[in-house]
Amino acid sequence: MRVSLKWLQDYVDVTVSAEELGRLLTMAGIEVEAIHPVGEAWNHVWTARIDGLSRHPNADRLQLVDAYYGADRRIQVVTGATNISVGDVVPVGLVGTRYRDSHVSPPAERILQPTVMRGIPSEAMVMSGFELGLNDDHSGILILPRETRVGVPLAEALGDTVIELDLKGRPDGLSMIGVAREVAALTNQKVRFPDGDITPSRARRADEPLGVTIDDPNLCPRFVSVLLKDVKIGPSPAWMQERLQAAGIRAINNVVDITNFVMIEWGQPLHAFDYDHVPAGHLVARAAKPGETLQTLAAEREAVTLNPDMVIVAGHPDHGGHPYSLAGIIGGASTEISDQSTSILLEAANWKQSNVRRTARALLPRPTDASRRFERGVPQDHALPAALRAARLMVDLAGASMVGNAIDAWPGHATRNTIQMPLSECTRLLGITYQPETVASVFTRLGFAFSIHGAGVDTVFSVEAPVWRLDIEQAADLVEEVARIDGYEKVPSTIMEGALPQLPQALSIFWEDAVRDILAGSGHAEIVPYTWTSVARLDRVPHASSADLAQLVDARVHPKVNPVRISNPASGDQEVMRTSSLQSMLDAVRAGLRHEDRDVHLFDVGRIFVPQSGDLPEERRIVTIGMGAHRSGDAIGERHENGFYDLKATVEAILARLGVSGHGYIALAHPAFHPYRTAAIVLDHRPEAAGRKPVRPEDVLGVIGEVDRAVASGNGISERVLLASLDLDRLIAKARDVVPVAPLPRFQAVIEDLAFILPDAIPAERLTSSILRTGAPLLERVDMFDAYTGDRVPAGTRSLAYTLTFRAPDHTLSGEEVTPLRAKIVSQAERQVGAKLRGPDA
Amino acid sequence: MSELIRALEVLEGTALGSLNGASDVDSLERWRLEVLGRKGLLAETLKGLGTLTADQRPQAGQVANRVKTSLEVTFAVRLESIQQEVRRHELDAERLDVTMPASPRPRGSLHPVTKIRREIEEAFARLGFTSVEGPEVEWDQSNFTMLNIPPDHPARDIQDSFYIEGGSGTGGEMLLRTQTSPVQIRTMLAHKPPIRIIAPGRTYRNEATDASHEAMFTQVEGLCVDRNVTMADLRGTLTAVTRALFGPDREIRFRCGYFPFVEPGAEVDMTCHVCNGSGCRVCKRTGWIELGGAGMVHPKVLANVGIDPSVYSGWAFGCGLERFAMLRYGIDDIRLFYDNDLRFLRQFA
Numbered sequence A: 001m002r003v004s005l006k007w008l009q010d011y012v013d014v015t016v017s018a019e020e021l022g023r024l025l026t027m028a029g030i031e032v033e034a035i036h037p038v039g040e041a042w043n044h045v046w047t048a049r050i051d052g053l054s055r056h057p058n059a060d061r062l063q064l065v066d067a068y069y070g071a072d073r074r075i076q077v078v079t080g081a082t083n084i085s086v087g088d089v090v091p092v093g094l095v096g097t098r099y100r101d102s103h104v105s106p107p108a109e110r111i112l113q114p115t116v117m118r119g120i121p122s123e124a125m126v127m128s129g130f131e132l133g134l135n136d137d138h139s140g141i142l143i144l145p146r147e148t149r150v151g152v153p154l155a156e157a158l159g160d161t162v163i164e165l166d167l168k169g170r171p172d173g174l175s176m177i178g179v180a181r182e183v184a185a186l187t188n189q190k191v192r193f194p195d196g197d198i199t200p201s202r203a204r205r206a207d208e209p210l211g212v213t214i215d216d217p218n219l220c221p222r223f224v225s226v227l228l229k230d231v232k233i234g235p236s237p238a239w240m241q242e243r244l245q246a247a248g249i250r251a252i253n254n255v256v257d258i259t260n261f262v263m264i265e266w267g268q269p270l271h272a273f274d275y276d277h278v279p280a281g282h283l284v285a286r287a288a289k290p291g292e293t294l295q296t297l298a299a300e301r302e303a304v305t306l307n308p309d310m311v312i313v314a315g316h317p318d319h320g321g322h323p324y325s326l327a328g329i330i331g332g333a334s335t336e337i338s339d340q341s342t343s344i345l346l347e348a349a350n351w352k353q354s355n356v357r358r359t360a361r362a363l364l365p366r367p368t369d370a371s372r373r374f375e376r377g378v379p380q381d382h383a384l385p386a387a388l389r390a391a392r393l394m395v396d397l398a399g400a401s402m403v404g405n406a407i408d409a410w411p412g413h414a415t416r417n418t419i420q421m422p423l424s425e426c427t428r429l430l431g432i433t434y435q436p437e438t439v440a441s442v443f444t445r446l447g448f449a450f451s452i453h454g455a456g457v458d459t460v461f462s463v464e465a466p467v468w469r470l471d472i473e474q475a476a477d478l479v480e481e482v483a484r485i486d487g488y489e490k491v492p493s494t495i496m497e498g499a500l501p502q503l504p505q506a507l508s509i510f511w512e513d514a515v516r517d518i519l520a521g522s523g524h525a526e527i528v529p530y531t532w533t534s535v536a537r538l539d540r541v542p543h544a545s546s547a548d549l550a551q552l553v554d555a556r557v558h559p560k561v562n563p564v565r566i567s568n569p570a571s572g573d574q575e576v577m578r579t580s581s582l583q584s585m586l587d588a589v590r591a592g593l594r595h596e597d598r599d600v601h602l603f604d605v606g607r608i609f610v611p612q613s614g615d616l617p618e619e620r621r622i623v624t625i626g627m628g629a630h631r632s633g634d635a636i637g638e639r640h641e642n643g644f645y646d647l648k649a650t651v652e653a654i655l656a657r658l659g660v661s662g663h664g665y666i667a668l669a670h671p672a673f674h675p676y677r678t679a680a681i682v683l684d685h686r687p688e689a690a691g692r693k694p695v696r697p698e699d700v701l702g703v704i705g706e707v708d709r710a711v712a713s714g715n716g717i718s719e720r721v722l723l724a725s726l727d728l729d730r731l732i733a734k735a736r737d738v739v740p741v742a743p744l745p746r747f748q749a750v751i752e753d754l755a756f757i758l759p760d761a762i763p764a765e766r767l768t769s770s771i772l773r774t775g776a777p778l779l780e781r782v783d784m785f786d787a788y789t790g791d792r793v794p795a796g797t798r799s800l801a802y803t804l805t806f807r808a809p810d811h812t813l814s815g816e817e818v819t820p821l822r823a824k825i826v827s828q829a830e831r832q833v834g835a836k837l838r839g840p841d842a
Numbered sequence B: 001m002s003e004l005i006r007a008l009e010v011l012e013g014t015a016l017g018s019l020n021g022a023s024d025v026d027s028l029e030r031w032r033l034e035v036l037g038r039k040g041l042l043a044e045t046l047k048g049l050g051t052l053t054a055d056q057r058p059q060a061g062q063v064a065n066r067v068k069t070s071l072e073v074t075f076a077v078r079l080e081s082i083q084q085e086v087r088r089h090e091l092d093a094e095r096l097d098v099t100m101p102a103s104p105r106p107r108g109s110l111h112p113v114t115k116i117r118r119e120i121e122e123a124f125a126r127l128g129f130t131s132v133e134g135p136e137v138e139w140d141q142s143n144f145t146m147l148n149i150p151p152d153h154p155a156r157d158i159q160d161s162f163y164i165e166g167g168s169g170t171g172g173e174m175l176l177r178t179q180t181s182p183v184q185i186r187t188m189l190a191h192k193p194p195i196r197i198i199a200p201g202r203t204y205r206n207e208a209t210d211a212s213h214e215a216m217f218t219q220v221e222g223l224c225v226d227r228n229v230t231m232a233d234l235r236g237t238l239t240a241v242t243r244a245l246f247g248p249d250r251e252i253r254f255r256c257g258y259f260p261f262v263e264p265g266a267e268v269d270m271t272c273h274v275c276n277g278s279g280c281r282v283c284k285r286t287g288w289i290e291l292g293g294a295g296m297v298h299p300k301v302l303a304n305v306g307i308d309p310s311v312y313s314g315w316a317f318g319c320g321l322e323r324f325a326m327l328r329y330g331i332d333d334i335r336l337f338y339d340n341d342l343r344f345l346r347q348f349a
């Protein structure tokens, strides 16, 4: 809300500077968004009277203005404006005037220079509100009230300071009186209430009926109606126009201006109906009937269709019961005040917040000044004083006579309760023990009615909840009032004394961070992609089509489901929550490759969203790793290819950190990946049973592999890309942070190297597993140290060389113990997996 | 006798001369064998001692000792200098240009939001706070209603939400949570006081994006509930955490502020860490930097989760992690966080 200090001074003496006032209000919870000094830039602008107007001899569109600005000073001004006439008082800017130029976009600040316009010198300008920086009106020259003194600096005539307030939590702040109350409390001043004294000019005659019906006091607790006749529509006086302008409201005519003025003054929206168009002067507050329509006064003036959730003011059922206005929001065309109106029916009512809010949102592009107030809450008590204040202004400024007394229907009278606030409540909530006098002084300054019971620390304040502060309902609210008026800065700084809670740390956060550290430590950069995406993007990574292992992998990290859809997305790229992290990783890899041709190694520890019927979606934690085709070599300029095994090493590092073992890799055919460079990562893996025992869905952890060339290029990448994606929730369920330490061996080991020739079709893990099982328990470990494919081995095979470590826990092994075991390993390897010992000649 | 002495002196002269000619370790060793060896020239010459009379011996012995020592010492010095020369050559051959670039090794990096979250978590952990999580797709009930923001409350305007299509159920409508505060609700429903938690997490608001606003962002929420927990404790806690992050000179200021789920409520500012409060570009010349919102948990919120507000009190605060990271690392555009530009991310290595 824009608060003119000039206007505010009508209700309270402002005893501090605008800046200090801004600071006080901000500290007290009414945030000052801006302070606009009005007229600061008007050093060379004067009020002037137009004494003559003539056509420019060389330009039809221009006029020559003879402007008089006091003390025999005159100046000739060339203008293109057409809204001026002789006798008008206007602002005239002399050379050096700073003004806003609306002819360029965006508008620019300029300084007026002497110029010659079509042969006539011009050393001044008559100015619009826009050029002055006063408002956004650049349609014509700002016409000042006729009674404005001519020949004074404009700042003297119009200068003001406007403070812009953010009032999100304070309904009463949407009024001058509300702000005045606050200023009075903060600066220890008194509030002056506006003059609402009025007695009817005469009683109502029989042909001047007036009536109000309230259908549901819950929807309309109070409705005040006043009849005003002999109204002469015309402009409102300059002081009122000026105040409305400062508040950012356009002046229209005296009747409309008065309703707006009182709305801003009291915070009570008013509406004026044309009495002659309201049969029997009877207004009904009721819920709309299905299908009823109303042509509103909103800019578009289109007819809106109503529903029973909407509350309207309508005519009496005996007279058709037509809808007249959207209650608390906006008027309707059929009862609109026109220049010919002479009798008006003034409404000052109270409407239910939630209905006003829903209706305004449903029917209008933006809230109105009235609906914004009602949806935040307008005190019921303001309806009558505001109505009478408006009536008084109508009488004073529009020549109206008030006919009969106001009708005040108040069936929904809400009683405000009395709140008990023990002094100790301040201590309990704030950590401050106030003197009872301090608290009493705060309540007095705020204008709250209260009584004091008890004494000292046992003092209890009984406070009548003030009618104008609907936000004050309980003791905690009063504690805040005390704190903010006495000063929030008085809250001391302490630390909780109580026992430490025994709340367990979320393990998920711990493990997520452990995985992040492993990945960052191994050279990967963490990315955070948007969790929303589009279906088209998701579709750039295909799903498995056959019912096999690939589908189990999909179900785990790349489920083919209807994604969680956002009903009001801001853009097409935000239409669904991601069901997979693969596509966003490809996007990030592509972006990385734009800047670098190597070391594009990324990871994402984030969530995918899997819908669950009737419940919130499952938010599954996924770790995703992406690698471009190359990494730096050890030497300068050297570049190595990234391969499957590089990524596998990273995955192994993660699994090791999580203490997961017994997992394995099964060759996987998946349409998003290279057919022969991709694996499913599974738990509880037994190589000897691979291929024979079906993989259980819950054992699938994820996928690792090289992305299919076509899929990569479909995602804008023209080189090899490696991706791994693992279900971190599954991993966390298996994770062990503390793995018991194995004792260091006490006896010497026997080390043997063995090389085997193994057919390409047999996975290496089967040979390793065969060796291990045969050698158990003396065979402590098996490490492959060489793999060879080429001319020196038969086609269709490769050579795999292992280091075998034999050790007994209780004695040093002898050659006699190892030799037969070694022979058995060799023979079993041949029997079980078809591996042949590689001779020294090969 | 003088013959023997002369012979020794001649030997010394010639041996020293040939020692000077020995330029490597091998020729030195040959010289040593030839002169000082068991069957070397010196030993041969000294055999003459045996032919001397007893009274001649001391003088000849003296000369012999002097010559021997002279030869040995000179040899040792010479050997040392040649060895040094050799080492110098070896090292010289290993000379590096230390200004050449390091071996390329990709450095990993943590996202700035991860880094700042951990710093905040660590600061709170010292005060006994544990980190907890909640879902990003939430019920209206937990995100709004239970937090004293009933349907049709104007505060819902400040947090325009993304709703989920067809998403309604036990907790009302589904939406992308607009704040991490629903984690407060979930925690208080599941645990009895005392409670000290912080809840970092992703949040979403339907608002236009610019240099300081993102529709997806990260918040951290803090909650402390116990008997006699006060706003002063809130100030003390935030002061400790702010100092841990932004230096020991930081001060905290409360302004009265409105958030529906706290009463009394406060906006929290800290003295500017760039200018120390004297006013600069970062703090828009006010000397203060806004950190977030806070306050005492609203009695209605406590009652909603079955905690008696007349027995227990609590405080809560919330702030944007990106905002903290922007202040901490001097980032001027929030959109950089989710652009995933490697040139930006690598700076957090």
Ligand SMILES: [Zn+2]
Pocket: B272, B273, B274, B275, B276, B277, B278, B279, B280, B281, B282, B283, B284, B285, B287, B288
């Ligand atoms: Zn500063």
